[in-house]
Amino acid sequence: MIRPAKPQDASRIAEIIITNYRVNFYPFFRNDEFYFSELNVVDMAAEYSEGSEELLNTYVYEDNGVIKGIIRVNGTEVVKLYVEPQFQSGGIGAELLQFAVESFGADNLWALEYNSRGIAFYERHGFQLTGEKMIEDEWVPLVKLARNKQE
Numbered sequence: 001m002i003r004p005a006k007p008q009d010a011s012r013i014a015e016i017i018i019t020n021y022r023v024n025f026y027p028f029f030r031n032d033e034f035y036f037s038e039l040n041v042v043d044m045a046a047e048y049s050e051g052s053e054e055l056l057n058t059y060v061y062e063d064n065g066v067i068k069g070i071i072r073v074n075g076t077e078v079v080k081l082y083v084e085p086q087f088q089s090g091g092i093g094a095e096l097l098q099f100a101v102e103s104f105g106a107d108n109l110w111a112l113e114y115n116s117r118g119i120a121f122y123e124r125h126g127f128q129l130t131g132e133k134m135i136e137d138e139w140v141p142l143v144k145l146a147r148n149k150q151e
Contacts, residue, residue, distance in 0.1 A: 001061070001062050001063070002059050002060070002061050002062075002096065002099045003060060004058075004059055004060075005048065005055055005058040005059060005060050005070070006055075007049060007055065009048070009060055009067060010046075010055070011045045012060075012067045013044075013045070013048050013060065013067070013070050014044035014045040014047075014048065015041055016069065016082050016083070016084050017044060017070070017080065017082055018039055018040070018041055018044055019085060020082040020083075021035065022035050022036075022039075023085050024112075024117075024118070025112060028112070028114045029139070054072065057072050057073055057074055057079070058070055058072040058080075059071050059072075059073075059096070059099065061083070061096055068083060068084050068092050069081075069082060069084065069087065069092040069093060069096050070096075071096040071097070071099065071100055073100050073104050073106055076104060076105050076107045076108060077106070077109060077110075078100055078106050078108070078109035081093060081096055081097060081100075081109075083096075093121060094125060097122075097125050098125070101126075107146055107147040108144065108145065108146045108147065109122065109127065109145055110134070110136075110142040110143070110145075111143055111145060112140065112141070112142060113133065113141040114141070119143070119145070123145070126147050127145040127146060127147045128145060128146060128147075129143055129144070129145055130143075130144045130145065130146050131144075
């Protein structure tokens with residue numbers, strides 16, 4: 001079931017995001033200080049406090065009381081889409097992405113340039129690389145994907 005995130009979901013949302021950052025991004029950047037000190041569940045959970053912009057735009061995939069994935073949408077942009085690694089490749093990410101497309105007209109996102117698995121996932125679901133790139137936080141290379149509106 002996909003539902004709006006609640007304040008009591010904040011620590012689980014933070015846990016999923018941080019786990020994914022460490023599993024998927026740390027191997028590329030090898031920045032111990034950032035990934036294992038600055039990036040922590042307590043600070044990340046605080047970003048999803050009651051009334052926060054992050055919480056208002058976040059939806060969770062919940063199965064039998066367990067939050068297994070999250071998606072955050074801002075306008076028509078998918079800002080975050082993460083599934084707990086143990087539950088990946090089971091269709092949860094596809095359901096969350098389809099939810100965003102159908103509910104919000106989601107049609108664009110930025111992905112880590114090195115994340116070939118993530119980029120392939122988005123391409124399988126109708127998104128295509130636009131050729132646009134940017135550097136986030138002075139060291140994170142991102143590529144833009146957009147969805148063909150006719151799909």
